[in-house]
């Protein structure tokens with residue numbers, strides 16, 4: 423039986439960009455905050471290996487919160503390479519399209535999107551970020567929220583749930599305290615890119631650029647539905663990446679990918695120096711079972727997620743709950759700040775009630 427452990431103003435569940443934003447905002451406001459993270463790393467769907475992004479890659483014009491954070495943290499960013507022609511492939515064959523209608527203007531993080539999470543995490547003291555600490559149960563006990571993890575129990579006046587709603591209700595026992603309507607909404611809310619596999623193929627040089635190809639392709643025949651250039655600045659760390667439906671994975675997947683890339687970009691593409699395949703549907707701390715069946719994207723940012731649950735003590739914060747830019751990093755930052763504001767309002771209200 424875990425002991426009734428430490429008491430805090432706020433416990434934030436999940437150290438992706440939403441949870442880290444909420445935790446850092448609340449800490450700056452002077453609250454005692456602990457952020458608990460299931461994985462042995464922070465960042466969530468911001469996951470980079472050797473500078474290659476296996477989760478989020480881009481941000482776009484108009485995404486003010488990301489742009490501001492990039493500037494504040496001093497995270498170097500650069501423009502997505504788009505120069506050159508694009509490729510279209512369907513059953514009738516492969517066509518070269520003059521220009522690149524596939525890649526919208528976008529920006530990337532020089533050393534990978536994880537740098538954004540690292541910058542946020544660095545604002546928290548070590549003791550405020552607990553890795554390898556999955557939350558298994560959340561319930562109201564004597565006007566506090568009790569948060570159970572395998573390594574002990576935490577108690578807090580407020581909790582921020584910065585985990586995709588469908589995953590939260592699959593992995594965390596709320597002892598019926600959320601109510602059936604909210605549970606049904608959460609169970610049906612898609613996990614952004616949760617049913618997708620991302621494939622990154624590294625090469626010695628960005629050879630497609632010398633043929634005036636952008637690295638952008640749409641394909642209706644191979645496992646990759648679309649590809650883009652994922653090289654570093656000035657073509658260093660050359661790479662192409664693509665998305666596949668997680669259902670396409672299985673025996674022979676890597677060989678199908680490299681032969682598809684060779685058909686699209688030439689024989690050099692058949693022999694990448696590295697090939698990363700990241701199946702997000704198989705990540706137990708991103709996607710619940712059956713994530714591919716969650717397709718009602720109208721539920722993203724549902725107004726119900728802006729109402730606190732558990733007698734006003736639980737605030738939703740993952741990108742899926744954001745009223746704007748839901749799904750994107752921008753949405754995660756938006757939702758994290760919104761939850762922090764709701765916590766601060768509740769905290770101020772409780773302090774006033776005490777004085778009164």
Ligand SMILES: Cc1cc2nc3c(=O)[nH]c(=O)nc-3n(C[C@H](O)[C@H](O)[C@H](O)COP(=O)(O)OP(=O)(O)OC[C@H]3O[C@@H](n4cnc5c(N)ncnc54)[C@H](O)[C@@H]3O)c2cc1C
Pocket residue numbers: 435436437438439440441458459460461463464465466467468476477478479480481555556557558584585586589593594614615616618619620702707708739740741742749750751752753754
């Ligand atoms: C392949 C892919 C490509 C993408 N491309 C882009 C892009 O180009 N641009 C863009 O803007 N966005 C993109 N996204 C989306 C972007 O990654 C998300 O919007 C963002 O990461 C969401 O942040 P979050 O904090 O809401 O959730 P997450 O990043 O998923 O973080 C949630 C955290 O909660 C933790 N957690 C889960 N359950 C528990 C538990 N029970 N207890 C404790 N911790 C728990 C998880 O381990 C995780 O660290 C992409 C996503 C994927 C998968």
